[in-house]
Amino acid sequence: MVYDSGAGFGILAREDFSELTYSLVIDHPLMARAARPGQFVIVMSHESGERIPLTIADFDREKGTVTLVVQAVGKSTKEMQQHCQAGTTLYGVVGPMGVPTSLAGKKKVVCVGGGLGVAPIFPQARGFKENGAYVVGVLGFRSEKLIFWADKFKACCDELILCTDDGSAGIKGFVSDGIKLAIERHHDIDEVVAIGPPIMMKACAETTRPHAIKTVVSLNPIMVDGTGMCGGCRVKIGSEVKFACVDGPDFDGHKVDFNDLMMRLRRYAKEEKTALDRWSDSCRMMKQSSPEPLDAPLELPDPFDETSGG
Numbered sequence: 611m612v613y614d615s616g617a618g619f620g621i622l623a624r625e626d627f628s629e630l631t632y633s634l635v636i637d638h639p640l641m642a643r644a645a646r647p648g649q650f651v652i653v654m655s656h657e658s659g660e661r662i663p664l665t666i667a668d669f670d671r672e673k674g675t676v677t678l679v680v681q682a683v684g685k686s687t688k689e690m691q692q693h694c695q696a697g698t699t700l701y702g703v704v705g706p707m708g709v710p711t712s713l714a715g716k717k718k719v720v721c722v723g724g725g726l727g728v729a730p731i732f733p734q735a736r737g738f739k740e741n742g743a744y745v746v747g748v749l750g751f752r753s754e755k756l757i758f759w760a761d762k763f764k765a766c767c768d769e770l771i772l773c774t775d776d777g778s779a780g781i782k783g784f785v786s787d788g789i790k791l792a793i794e795r796h797h798d799i800d801e802v803v804a805i806g807p808p809i810m811m812k813a814c815a816e817t818t819r820p821h822a823i824k825t826v827v828s829l830n831p832i833m834v835d836g837t838g839m840c841g842g843c844r845v846k847i848g849s850e851v852k853f854a855c856v857d858g859p860d861f862d863g864h865k866v867d868f869n870d871l872m873m874r875l876r877r878y879a880k881e882e883k884t885a886l887d888r889w890s891d892s893c894r895m896m897k898q899s900s901p902e903p904l905d906a907p908l909e910l911p912d913p914f915d916e917t918s919g920g
């Protein structure tokens with residue numbers, strides 16, 4: 611497999627935030643110009659790679675770059691972690707996809723990011739600020755050593771509430787505790803926007819429900835085409851069925867059926883584990899047989915096998 615060919619989209623910089631989480635700055639002037647907060651791209655890291663959706667975590671129109679922040683959770687994201695370095699390329703970056711977040715007309719918003727969700731909430735916090743809103747940032751991490759982008763948030767938030775599970779920085783508690791604090795301090799919040807694992811977004815929606823504060827969440831169901839055709843990203847919103855790729859990914863958190871979302875996210879766990887095991891075995895075998903870097907395609911299952919049926 612060749613990762614540093616001339617074709618594709620150049621990776622200009624990479625930063626590792628932890629053993630699992632890394633950012634990639636991609637040279638893509640057209641995407642940088644078109645991107646809006648709340649949108650995502652579909653990435654193929656190499657010619658036979660799986661198509662994976664990743665949120666546009668930052669964009670710089672002057673420099674012509676977009677930034678992705680990735681958590682290595684399975685085969686494709688671990689493969690990218692191994693191969694995507696500054697100077698290499700991504701084979702395909704399609705987008706921007708999804709409906710941009712509605713930023714205008716809000717006076718006071720709370721932008722909530724939990725763990726990896728901290729990255730995708732950033733363009734929204736900055737966008738709200740640029741649109742004249744008072745922005746309270748609530749960021750949650752397991753512990754101090756996992757914190758990233760605090761400075762970027764300080765630059766665009768009027769207030770920043772840091773929460774850590776172990777109390778090593780900010781307040782000890784979850785982002786839902788941070789939201790409670792923000793609600794105590796402010797009685798005029800127009801909207802809460804929350805991004806993170808489904809269980810976290812569910813907790814955020816339940817925290818704001820008794821206060822009747824509009825709460826928007828960004829859903830992350832399994833996506834294949836990203837164009838509304840495969841049905842893979844079906845989500846239940848109140849009595850309606852929506853496709854997160856074209857109708858979202860932002861939805862009213864008080865209407866989302868989170869249990870259905872979580873059940874559907876686990877649907878291909880067996881196939882995902884098989885793909886990861888086969889990839890890890892191939893890596894081990896290649897390492898044993900040759901000290902050279904990988905340069906031949908690995909025999910991997912068709913990624914569409916994992917999501918067929920929607």
Ligand SMILES: Cc1cc2nc3c(=O)[nH]c(=O)nc-3n(C[C@H](O)[C@H](O)[C@H](O)COP(=O)(O)OP(=O)(O)OC[C@H]3O[C@@H](n4cnc5c(N)ncnc54)[C@H](O)[C@@H]3O)c2cc1C
Nearest residue numbers: 662663664665680681684685686687830831832833875882
């Ligand atoms: C709109 C959207 C934005 C996202 N933004 C980011 C982001 O900015 N950073 C990030 O690290 N992750 C993001 N994700 C999740 C990311 O797409 C998955 O982690 C990735 O596809 C996992 O692939 P894998 O092969 O590494 O892991 P796998 O082992 O295949 O899957 C691990 C878990 O990831 C989820 N997943 C698997 N395949 C897909 C898929 N095709 N689409 C969506 N979820 C999948 C499932 O819950 C699965 O259990 C986003 C997902 C969506 C829908």
Ligand code: FES
Nearest residue numbers: 836838840841855
């Ligand atoms: S990914 Fe949304 S319909 Fe296929």
